[in-house]
Amino acid sequence: MNSTPIWRNWSRLESARPHRVITPHTEAALVRQVRAALQSGERVKVIGSGHSFTGIAVAPQVQVDLHRLTGIIDVDVAARRVRLRAGTPLWQIPGLLEPYGLAMENLGDIDRQTIAGAVSTGTHGTGFAYASISSQVIGMRMLTGTGELLDVDGSDPELLDALRVGLGAFGIILEVTLQCVEAFDLHIIERLEPFDTVVSEWRQRVQQVDHLEFYWFGHSDQVLTKTSHRVAPGERERTPRSPLRRTVEDELLSNAGFAALCRAGQAVPRAVPQINRLCTAVWGGRDEVRASHEIFATSRRVRFTETEQAVPVEHTAEVMGRLRSLFREQGWASSFPLEVRVAAADSAWLSTSAGRESLYIAAHQHIGQQYEQYFAAVSDVLADFQARPHWGKLHTLDAAALRRLYPRFDDALDLRERLDPARAFSNPYLERVLGA
Numbered sequence: 001m002n003s004t005p006i007w008r009n010w011s012r013l014e015s016a017r018p019h020r021v022i023t024p025h026t027e028a029a030l031v032r033q034v035r036a037a038l039q040s041g042e043r044v045k046v047i048g049s050g051h052s053f054t055g056i057a058v059a060p061q062v063q064v065d066l067h068r069l070t071g072i073i074d075v076d077v078a079a080r081r082v083r084l085r086a087g088t089p090l091w092q093i094p095g096l097l098e099p100y101g102l103a104m105e106n107l108g109d110i111d112r113q114t115i116a117g118a119v120s121t122g123t124h125g126t127g128f129a130y131a132s133i134s135s136q137v138i139g140m141r142m143l144t145g146t147g148e149l150l151d152v153d154g155s156d157p158e159l160l161d162a163l164r165v166g167l168g169a170f171g172i173i174l175e176v177t178l179q180c181v182e183a184f185d186l187h188i189i190e191r192l193e194p195f196d197t198v199v200s201e202w203r204q205r206v207q208q209v210d211h212l213e214f215y216w217f218g219h220s221d222q223v224l225t226k227t228s229h230r231v232a233p234g235e236r237e238r239t240p241r242s243p244l245r246r247t248v249e250d251e252l253l254s255n256a257g258f259a260a261l262c263r264a265g266q267a268v269p270r271a272v273p274q275i276n277r278l279c280t281a282v283w284g285g286r287d288e289v290r291a292s293h294e295i296f297a298t299s300r301r302v303r304f305t306e307t308e309q310a311v312p313v314e315h316t317a318e319v320m321g322r323l324r325s326l327f328r329e330q331g332w333a334s335s336f337p338l339e340v341r342v343a344a345a346d347s348a349w350l351s352t353s354a355g356r357e358s359l360y361i362a363a364h365q366h367i368g369q370q371y372e373q374y375f376a377a378v379s380d381v382l383a384d385f386q387a388r389p390h391w392g393k394l395h396t397l398d399a400a401a402l403r404r405l406y407p408r409f410d411d412a413l414d415l416r417e418r419l420d421p422a423r424a425f426s427n428p429y430l431e432r433v434l435g436a
């Protein structure tokens with residue numbers, strides 16, 4: 001009988017009981033063990049931190065867990081470059097870079113993912129001048145499905161663009177080289193603003209500030225904007241934050257208190273719009289300066305399901321208007337606000353921002369709550385704007401639909417054929433989105 005423990009992803013929607021788990025201590029051991037698995041015809045899949053909502057990390061046969069392959073391999077301080085082991089979690093990176101006065105250029109809204117996992121799905125933050133985290137990657141070392149080691153860097157930009165957002169389909173990433181920036185602080189201002197103003201001014205606003213996003217309950221006329229400006233450390237005094245204030249903000253308002261409100265909404269669905277208004281009323285007022293990673297990343301302990309899709313930013317007003325009708329006229333409601341972000345165009349073939357400046361719209365549901373119909377309703381609206389779903393977040397598209405959305409889709413499939421002809425790295429999710 002298979003005694004391997006069951007693996008579950010963060011949202012608890014996906015699980016797997018692999019035949020066996022590899023947790024190598026060294027790169028050499030990883031290469032040796034994976035080559036042996038490839039030779040015996042087994043399917044191999046690396047897991048990161050399991051923070052994808054989709055089944056992208058499901059390993060039916062051999063699961064590779066890189067939590068022992070973490071940390072810095074080397075740093076080039078003058079060029080601001082760092083080579084990391086693929087299993088390094090994002091939350092460790094600020095501490096690793098601090099002695100060198102470096103930081104990652106941009107981050108998403110949590111830091112629990114591994115660097116290889118975040119890069120592989122096109123994980124992004126917000127900022128009109130900033131593409132996905134994968135755009136910070138200037139080099140990678142991979143083990144391909146034919147057992148070869150492949151070092152790719154800026155000397156072959158096409159290949160790097162092909163492999164950066166690789167969905168785990170081309171090979172196992174062993175090392176990632178990041179182009180970092182000098183460490184910086186962020187000055188964040190959160191405030192409530194009218195939905196109409198923010199949406200109509202969005203295109204100008206995102207170009208005037210470094211990082212802008214907003215949260216919006218579809219039944220509210222107001223949104224919570226989060227605007228962050230980059231400042232050099234010491235340029236503005238950092239805001240002291242007492243342990244009590246941290247507990248109130250992070251735990252009571254963002255996590256435990258919010259979880260209680262979600263449960264209340266689940267028990268009495270018709271109260272959700274009222275609960276949304278209560279949440280909106282307590283939002284806003286934050287004005288803080290802190291180290292960049294402390295502002296970018298938040299703690300998310302209330303589990304949820306999520307879909308997120310990227311549309312060309314020029315459609316912002318029309319998309320947001322259509323979504324408003326969904327809530328107001330069709331009566332959809334959720335305990336979670338929509339999250340709206342922006343990113344620069346990306347050259348990675350399978351980046352959701354490939355070739356276009358993108359508006360990202362994310363819808364969430366509390367864990368355990370029915371999400372399929374709500375996400376389908378949001379997705380139907382976004383589909384009219386050539387929406388590309390985040391590879392790690394829930395969606396129903398298959399390879400035929402995705403081919404129409406990505407100009408380099410067939411090139412990516414050709415490369416997959418070369419690097420993983422036996423589909424050793426495939427799983428049911430990849431079969432759906434890339435084909436068998």
Ligand SMILES: Cc1cc2nc3c(=O)[nH]c(=O)nc-3n(C[C@H](O)[C@H](O)[C@H](O)COP(=O)(O)OP(=O)(O)OC[C@H]3O[C@@H](n4cnc5c(N)ncnc54)[C@H](O)[C@@H]3O)c2cc1C
Pocket residue numbers: 010011045046047048049050051052053056057066086087107108109110112113114115116117118119120121122123124125167168169171172173174300390391392393
């Ligand atoms: C609470 C929460 C908040 C989130 N916030 C954001 C956000 O702000 N922005 C955003 O864009 N996304 C966000 N996400 C999605 C998340 O960033 C992605 O799904 C990311 O891929 C998860 O990274 P992971 O390390 O958990 O990887 P997993 O989910 O474990 O794996 C993802 C993929 O990477 C592959 N992979 C992992 N390691 C390797 C390797 N060494 N070599 C080859 N392939 C590998 C896996 O096989 C799989 O295909 C969030 C998710 C959650 C749960």
